[in-house]
Amino acid sequence: MTTAFNPSSKPIIYPNVSLSPHTSYRVGGKAQWYAAPRNWDQLQATFEWFQKQDIPLMLLGAGSNLLISDHGIEGLVLSTRYLRHRHFDEATGRVTVAAGQPIVSVAWQAAKRGWSGLEWAVGIPGTVGGAVVMNAGAHNQCTADSLVSAVVVSPDGKVETLTPEELNYSYRTSALQGGQRLVIEATFQLQPGFTREEITTTTQENLWKRKRSQPYDKPSCGSVFRNPSPYAAGWLIEQLGLKGYRVGDAEVSQRHANFILNCGQAKAEDIFRLIHHIQEKVQTHWSLLLEPEVKILGEFSAL
Numbered sequence: 001m002t003t004a005f006n007p008s009s010k011p012i013i014y015p016n017v018s019l020s021p022h023t024s025y026r027v028g029g030k031a032q033w034y035a036a037p038r039n040w041d042q043l044q045a046t047f048e049w050f051q052k053q054d055i056p057l058m059l060l061g062a063g064s065n066l067l068i069s070d071h072g073i074e075g076l077v078l079s080t081r082y083l084r085h086r087h088f089d090e091a092t093g094r095v096t097v098a099a100g101q102p103i104v105s106v107a108w109q110a111a112k113r114g115w116s117g118l119e120w121a122v123g124i125p126g127t128v129g130g131a132v133v134m135n136a137g138a139h140n141q142c143t144a145d146s147l148v149s150a151v152v153v154s155p156d157g158k159v160e161t162l163t164p165e166e167l168n169y170s171y172r173t174s175a176l177q178g179g180q181r182l183v184i185e186a187t188f189q190l191q192p193g194f195t196r197e198e199i200t201t202t203t204q205e206n207l208w209k210r211k212r213s214q215p216y217d218k219p220s221c222g223s224v225f226r227n228p229s230p231y232a233a234g235w236l237i238e239q240l241g242l243k244g245y246r247v248g249d250a251e252v253s254q255r256h257a258n259f260i261l262n263c264g265q266a267k268a269e270d271i272f273r274l275i276h277h278i279q280e281k282v283q284t285h286w287s288l289l290l291e292p293e294v295k296i297l298g299e300f301s302a303l
């Protein structure tokens with residue numbers, strides 16, 4: 001599907017917006033420009049405005065996998081947080097959801113219908129758009145397992161419906177990462193026919209498992225590093241005695257060593273330095289390069 005824009009409303013774009021409330025780490029400087037369109041018309045108008053500027057574009061979901069520089073982000077930060085709608089199709093077992101919908105809420109609504117397929121997604125504090133781009137996953141399942149298609153729009157107004165093959169999925173990555181195509185909607189194939197109790201029980205158990213093993217009481221981005229197969233990044237870090245290690249108010253979680261927590265007033269720079277310290281230690285001891293899963297954006301000091 002390819003259509004053109006037909007702008008009919010004014011964009012709502014704000015200058016100098018602090019991004020720290022828009023990230024789960026609660027750190028980061030200001031966006032030079034920030035827009036969070038509430039509907040298709042506002043999105044079209046925002047892209048029209050953007051096309052006339054000569055500035056970079058950064059796409060933002062719930063900010064739960066981002067480390068944004070204390071110096072902020074140059075250009076336009078475009079958030080999907082207010083793009084929300086969903087439709088459960090009883091005839092096909094498919095659910096079509098707007099990009100800004102929290103993936104957790106879709107998982108619980110599916111569970112309450114007795115539809116299986118998203119039980120893994122509880123506890124992931126991101127949006128549907130972020131899950132599609134990151135190929136978010138847990139409990140040996142991931143977004144790619146049930147995604148049928150994703151609708152994306154480019155700044156020039158080109159709309160495409162992409163299949164999982166076109167998204168080129170693999171572990172926590174997709175063809176959309178680092179690009180300018182905005183996910184606006186996604187369709188998942190679920191399996192109806194279970195009881196509400198069956199699916200909500202599994203979903204609740206998954207949530208408890210996470211809460212037992214992961215810290216949810218302080219700001220974080222979830223797992224900081226990708227697991228360097230066949231090892232778990234958290235295990236490698238824990239073996240080096242780094243649990244509790246701090247740079248400023250950034251701390252390696254005592255509960256799960258692949259989590260870095262903001263224990264109060266951490267700066268993005270503190271978290272960045274801690275990431276670097278962990279990488280150095282792991283490289284020296286295990287001869288393995290830990291690759292960040294968190295997206296590091298903006299300017300940081302050279303280490």
Ligand SMILES: Cc1cc2nc3c(=O)[nH]c(=O)nc-3n(C[C@H](O)[C@H](O)[C@H](O)COP(=O)(O)OP(=O)(O)OC[C@H]3O[C@@H](n4cnc5c(N)ncnc54)[C@H](O)[C@@H]3O)c2cc1C
Pocket residue numbers: 024058059060061062063064065066080099123124125126127128129130131132133134135136137138172176177178181182183184215216220221222223295
């Ligand atoms: C406590 C905690 C637990 C977590 N547990 C897990 C876990 O178990 N499994 C897991 O996979 N992740 C986990 N995460 C990480 C994070 O929640 C996921 O990566 C999530 O999918 C990110 O979604 P988001 O909307 O927050 O995206 P953001 O963090 O806002 O963005 C992530 C990337 O996607 C891009 N993006 C976001 N929305 C769009 C869009 N609509 N169109 C195009 N690009 C977009 C951004 O530009 C960025 O590159 C956890 C995070 C936290 C804080």
